[in-house]
Amino acid sequence: MLKINKLNVGVDDKNILNNINLEINKGELHVIMGRNGTGKSTLSNIITGKDGYNIGGGEVLYKNKNLLDMSTEDRALEGIFMSFQYPVSIPGLNTMHFLRTSVNSIRKHQNKEEYSSGEFIKVFKEKLAIVGLDESFAKRSVNDGFSGGEKKRFEILQMLLIEPKLVILDETDSGLDIDALRIVANGINNFKSKNNSFLLITHYYRIIEYLNPDFVHVLLDVKIVKSGDQKLALKLEENGYGWLKK
Amino acid sequence: MDKVKRTKKQLTDISSSEYKYGFKTNIEEERLPNGLNEDIIKSISKIKNEPKWLLDFRLKSYEKWKKMKEPNWQNLKYPKIDFNEICYYSSPKKKKLKSLDEVDPELLKTYDKLGIPLDEQKMLSNVAVDAVFDSVSIATTFKDTLKKAGVIFCSFSEAVIKYPDLIKKYLGTVIPSSDNYYAALNSAVFSDGSFVYIPKNTKCPMELSTYFRINAANTGQFERTLIIADDNSYVSYLEGCTAPMRDENQLHAAIVELITLDNAEIKYSTVQNWYPGDKNGKGGIYNFVTKRGHCKGNNSKISWTQIETGSSLTWKYPSCVLKGDNSIGEFYSVALSNNYQQADTGTKMIHLGKNTKSTIISKGISAGHGQQTYRGQVKIMKNAINSRNFSQCDSILIGSNCGAHTQPYINIKNSSSKIEHEATTSKIGEDQLFYCNQRGISTENAISLIINGFCKDVFKKLPMEFAIEAQKLMEISLEGCSVG
Ligand SMILES: Nc1ncnc2c1ncn2[C@@H]1O[C@H](COP(=O)(O)OP(=O)(O)OP(=O)(O)O)[C@@H](O)[C@H]1O
Ligand SMILES: [Mg+2]
Numbered sequence A: 001m002l003k004i005n006k007l008n009v010g011v012d013d014k015n016i017l018n019n020i021n022l023e024i025n026k027g028e029l030h031v032i033m034g035r036n037g038t039g040k041s042t043l044s045n046i047i048t049g050k051d052g053y054n055i056g057g058g059e060v061l062y063k064n065k066n067l068l069d070m071s072t073e074d075r076a077l078e079g080i081f082m083s084f085q086y087p088v089s090i091p092g093l094n095t096m097h098f099l100r101t102s103v104n105s106i107r108k109h110q111n112k113e114e115y116s117s118g119e120f121i122k123v124f125k126e127k128l129a130i131v132g133l134d135e136s137f138a139k140r141s142v143n144d145g146f147s148g149g150e151k152k153r154f155e156i157l158q159m160l161l162i163e164p165k166l167v168i169l170d171e172t173d174s175g176l177d178i179d180a181l182r183i184v185a186n187g188i189n190n191f192k193s194k195n196n197s198f199l200l201i202t203h204y205y206r207i208i209e210y211l212n213p214d215f216v217h218v219l220l221d222v223k224i225v226k227s228g229d230q231k232l233a234l235k236l237e238e239n240g241y242g243w244l245k246k
Numbered sequence B: 001m002d003k004v005k006r007t008k009k010q011l012t013d014i015s016s017s018e019y020k021y022g023f024k025t026n027i028e029e030e031r032l033p034n035g036l037n038e039d040i041i042k043s044i045s046k047i048k049n050e051p052k053w054l055l056d057f058r059l060k061s062y063e064k065w066k067k068m069k070e071p072n073w074q075n076l077k078y079p080k081i082d083f084n085e086i087c088y089y090s091s092p093k094k095k096k097l098k099s100l101d102e103v104d105p106e107l108l109k110t111y112d113k114l115g116i117p118l119d120e121q122k123m124l125s126n127v128a129v130d131a132v133f134d135s136v137s138i139a140t141t142f143k144d145t146l147k148k149a150g151v152i153f154c155s156f157s158e159a160v161i162k163y164p165d166l167i168k169k170y171l172g173t174v175i176p177s178s179d180n181y182y183a184a185l186n187s188a189v190f191s192d193g194s195f196v197y198i199p200k201n202t203k204c205p206m207e208l209s210t211y212f213r214i215n216a217a218n219t220g221q222f223e224r225t226l227i228i229a230d231d232n233s234y235v236s237y238l239e240g241c242t243a244p245m246r247d248e249n250q251l252h253a254a255i256v257e258l259i260t261l262d263n264a265e266i267k268y269s270t271v272q273n274w275y276p277g278d279k280n281g282k283g284g285i286y287n288f289v290t291k292r293g294h295c296k297g298n299n300s301k302i303s304w305t306q307i308e309t310g311s312s313l314t315w316k317y318p319s320c321v322l323k324g325d326n327s328i329g330e331f332y333s334v335a336l337s338n339n340y341q342q343a344d345t346g347t348k349m350i351h352l353g354k355n356t357k358s359t360i361i362s363k364g365i366s367a368g369h370g371q372q373t374y375r376g377q378v379k380i381m382k383n384a385i386n387s388r389n390f391s392q393c394d395s396i397l398i399g400s401n402c403g404a405h406t407q408p409y410i411n412i413k414n415s416s417s418k419i420e421h422e423a424t425t426s427k428i429g430e431d432q433l434f435y436c437n438q439r440g441i442s443t444e445n446a447i448s449l450i451i452n453g454f455c456k457d458v459f460k461k462l463p464m465e466f467a468i469e470a471q472k473l474m475e476i477s478l479e480g481c482s483v484g
Helices: A040-048 A072-077 A095-109 A117-131 A135-139 A148-162 A178-191 A205-211 A230-239 B003-020 B038-047 B052-067 B105-114 B118-124 B143-149 B156-162 B164-170 B181-189 B430-438 B443-459 B464-477
Strands: A002-011 A014-024 A029-033 A059-062 A080-083 A090-094 A166-170 A197-201 A215-220 A223-228 B152-155 B193-198 B208-213 B224-229 B234-242 B250-252 B255-260 B265-273 B285-295 B301-308 B313-316 B319-322 B328-337 B342-351 B357-367 B371-380 B388-398 B403-412 B418-428
Touching (some): A014 A040, A014 A223, A040 A059, A040 A072, A040 A080, A040 A166, A072 A080, A072 A095, A072 B430, A090 A095, A090 B443, A095 A117, A117 A148, A117 A178, A148 A178, A178 A205, A215 A230, B038 B052, B052 B164, B052 B181, B152 B156, B156 B164, B156 B193, B156 B224, B164 B224, B181 B255, B181 B285, B224 B234, B224 B265, B255 B265, B265 B464, B301 B443, B301 B464, B319 B357, B328 B371, B342 B357, B357 B371, B357 B443, B388 B403, B403 B418, B430 B443
Parallel strands (some): A029 A215, B208 B234, B224 B255, B265 B301, B285 B319, B301 B328, B357 B388, B371 B403
Antiparallel strands (some): A002 A014, A002 A059, A215 A223, B152 B193
């Protein structure tokens, strides 16, 4: 699904990611952990195509296509989805209208039938119940005045509606209360299948426990310094990152 | 079918048939020399066969204008206008083009996007269809139906001849020629415009509509519109404007006067998409307009709705004087400035009568290097007890090179009245567009979704067919817009 080879990324003169290699196959869930400011969100932004970074070599392949040549929009249409660490609010843009435009653009691109407004409302209500938001959100502007936890649930709602192939979850668990975390984790687990892939960025073991990842990677000082399985995450939870430092 | 288009079609029919009757053919090839002086004004008046009282009105206005100073309080920057370089009267001496191939393809693209059919594209781009001219009003459609209802809807010049008493009674009563520099100028040199009179107890049987257009190079436009709604009457009036590409800036200084008597209502809607200049700010219309409504009668109502996407400069404050008790004034506005456009626009609500109410909803959109100022005055006088005003002024910025400014002036002279004022400014930034792109929504689409949401409260005040046109216009005006 996703293959990153020898990727180097910088901003201005600063080196943010160095020689990153990562391969995520269909049906896999990978976790990236690491201290603040080590480049986790930067990596997500590179995969989704945000402007403003210098790519100093390396390649990113998605379904064997060179991702770095594609616009953000095309990547999304091709099935890449990111749950933002900090979702922005868009005052004036009605949530329902936004969701329908997004979902239908992507469905159209993937040759699936676009939802009529009746169908969409039905699917919307169904998924809304899964993430535990109430219907009044439909009338509000996108992320406008949503609480931190509501924003994260709204990201998951979008994932469920869009049904992407590759999902990046950038600290989706941060800011969720204990019940919400369980709700969101269940939502992810239900959607996860052998046809899609996940890259989860987190600081906490709790969500990892819910999701049973296939791999856990540690990003420290611009590099992936260690990869392992769920046990690695548990060890980090108990001991921190200090022991990894040379 | 789209009513606006139908109207334009009918305009075509009517004006060409009027040509057959030789209507105004005598002046078809006329153009006065550039410059402004008494002789020019006398010539205009003569061409139009005006009575002496109107010539006197013009000359008096000209005297006033000469003593006035061009206003400079507005937040607009432009080179000094040389009023002697302008031609104050030209009738449609058109350079006819042979086919659409000769028309600027950019202009045709815009017409296509607006969904204007080929014939109308020809008409609009000056290809051998005689329909719309400079300076000569063609707002004389639907005459029969209107006649049956007793409604008068004709060109201003025609009204001067046929209904001199009404004109004499109301001309300049809402906007005296000394009101401001541009009003004085218009009063001296106005070329034509529309006149509407709705008799007592009459609901005008159709929406009245006028398409103004600026055509010949270096031609100033000085329309004058006067609408009178007598007791218990109602009219909805649509004003639409388009202008072709021109390199030199063209001056436009119109006057619109509205008068409502007891229990009468006028709804006045404008979609203004004159040439805004090119991407670098070259060319475009200078639009200095004075629009004011006088709610003279008790329980009367005047409502202004405007969508301003064109012109390189806009200076415009459609206002209401609420004289009658319980009268209502409304102002709904969307103004957009993209590239190097500048708009200084807003309204004045002057409350004189008891229990008068006013509502102001203003939505300003700035993109590119556009500058936008909302300037609004709410004045509640001593006798206007129990009066209310609600104002909401929202601005949205697309990118970081544009600007939005809000200048409310509030003045209440009694203690039983209340004013509420809300204002917000938001910004469409890179992060928001990235978010939308990440959800499979293109930048253009995202901007238009956000802008439509932003303008919704005003668009819904427009007659249906205008609302659709307005929405399309916004899209076209914001095309290729970026936040970088
Ligand atoms: N546009 C930018 N300009 C300057 N520095 C940047 C820019 N973007 C990222 N950085 C820097 O790159 C580093 C990595 O940032 P990033 O957001 O990827 O960290 P992160 O691992 O996601 O951190 P956190 O766990 O706090 O979310 C940080 O030091 C950050 O300040
Ligand atoms: Mg981060």
